[in-house]
Amino acid sequence: MRHAAAPLLLAPLLLLLGGAYVVPFLGVMRWSVTLPVPGFGQYVRLFTDPLVLSVFLRSFRICAIVTTLSVIAAYAICCIWVRGAPALRIIAEFCILVPFWISLLTRAFGWVALLSSRGLINTWLQAAGLIDEPLPLSQNEFAVILGMTHFLIPFAVFPLASAMRAVDERVLLAARGLGARRARIFWSVFVPMTRAGLIGATMLVFVFALGFFVTPAILGGGRSIMLAELVYVRIFQSPDWGLGAAISVVLVVLVGGLLALLFRLVRPAQLVGAR
């Protein structure tokens, strides 16, 4: 149903977004070209300063790995959730929903408790006499990737589940009837038919991952700094607002570009599971 007053219903949301995001972002943009001196010096630094460059590269590398792992894990969970035996479905659903009830911070500290040198895993392994020195499980990239992947899997699940639910069972039966075995059906029919979900999940997770702050900060131990943390450090610790602002602007433009691409490739409704 369309109604002349429908746009009015959106007005509060638009006002909120404008006031809370657009206006402050314009301020950030101004900083990036005025601090400490007017000009595009900060943007030049972005591409020349070895520290900044290395953080960019590390961020993209970690995000790419995390995205790949999350989407693959989510795909497997989804196959069970959407197409598995009824008992397995309930377990899968539980695994998908429970993480949403636990805050990001709690989960990050959960991983610390598990992975740190005096955490559960190392203590157990030492008690069992399997290792002498604690394994380097935390305060490094491995821990960051693990924590981020764990957090992002549920976000990949919804676009994938929506794509899998849309697959017509009869098409899979047809493939069988034409002589295809399970692996063949999975790779040549099922996966291509869920392509929209795969693209959506990949881009969604990648965009989320780029903006990650808490998990890398807690599990990375300051050694594998990522972009969001670099912005934080430049603004709140070393007074280098111009650079922090320039990084922010580049990130926003990048994410905006990725989202625009995403919505060209996939209908937004497919991302949230609506059909």
Added chain:
Amino acid sequence: MAEIELSARGIGKTFGAFRALADVSLDIERGEFLTLLGPSGSGKTTLLMILAGFQAPSEGRLLSAGADVTARPAEARDFGMVFQGYALFPHMSVAANIAFPLRVRRLPARDINRRVAEMVARVGLAGHADKLPAKLSGGQQQRVALARALIFAPRVLLLDEPFSALDKSLREQMQVEVKRLHEETGTTFVFVTHDQSEALALSSRIAIFDHGRLLQIGHARQVYEQPANRFVAEFLGDINLFSLTDIAAADDGIGGRCEGGEVRLRPAAPIAGGRAILAVRPEHMTLAPLPGQNALPAVVERRTYLGASTRLDLRTPGGAALTLTLATHSLAGGPDRGQTVRVFWPEDRGFLLSDGA
């Protein structure tokens, strides 16, 4: 006796407490066009799924060339299947859809291309080979589904209501094409429909189902003209039913009382108990008197113009309803509503159904 391609022996299927198929036994002859006909929910799709190997029967066996194939999985049966709604691969072009069974069988690319091109031409899709299924009309998608199911020369082609989504003229066109493909390929076709005229037009044999039971199987003419019971008679087309009493042998047939008059039927044998239902197809009845025919008086209740033909709904003085379908030109000025007419039919038309069915 034709060779048997596949036999069902006492096939039953239950879903929970619900019995979808009960004790179905039939032989499918090599190269025949067998139609499974029945109302919605009668178990046709279930039987087809069992024949295809997508579902396992709860009881009974499937035999092929003397071997028990009940447990053989669908992908190993080498049967083609055309699903209701086509079930094409939406991400593959027409050519890739049709090539799929050959790719799965790892044929050399050259053979695949040649056979796909041949098949595309045969089903009239030349020029559409590179399109995605979503860009095709319903009839074209149907052809892709047929081509894909036939290209690997399956031993049997199973079709589940393939035309139910098509409009009438396209449906008739596709019926002709399916019939042609059947003749050209010599493949055994098992075709599901709930449309009796489609079944009669296409099939060499028809199996009629109701409530999961096989009621009758036979040649189209046989089931139409000698239905085993009242359900089959009524399902296969309009039919007029009268109760017939005092049945006694007469000449080479029988005679009896019907709606207050005397009628004869031959050839026929007297029935124990002396009562039965007399069934006559509307197309065998006329308003034109001929000597030596059966006749009944009836009042016209409604006259319906159907173009080339006109349908008359009548009622006998005894209260039995009957319909007649007559060429419109033969009724110029003919009987109107409320008029009493005499209805005639030859003594060798019609058949007896046991009473109480």
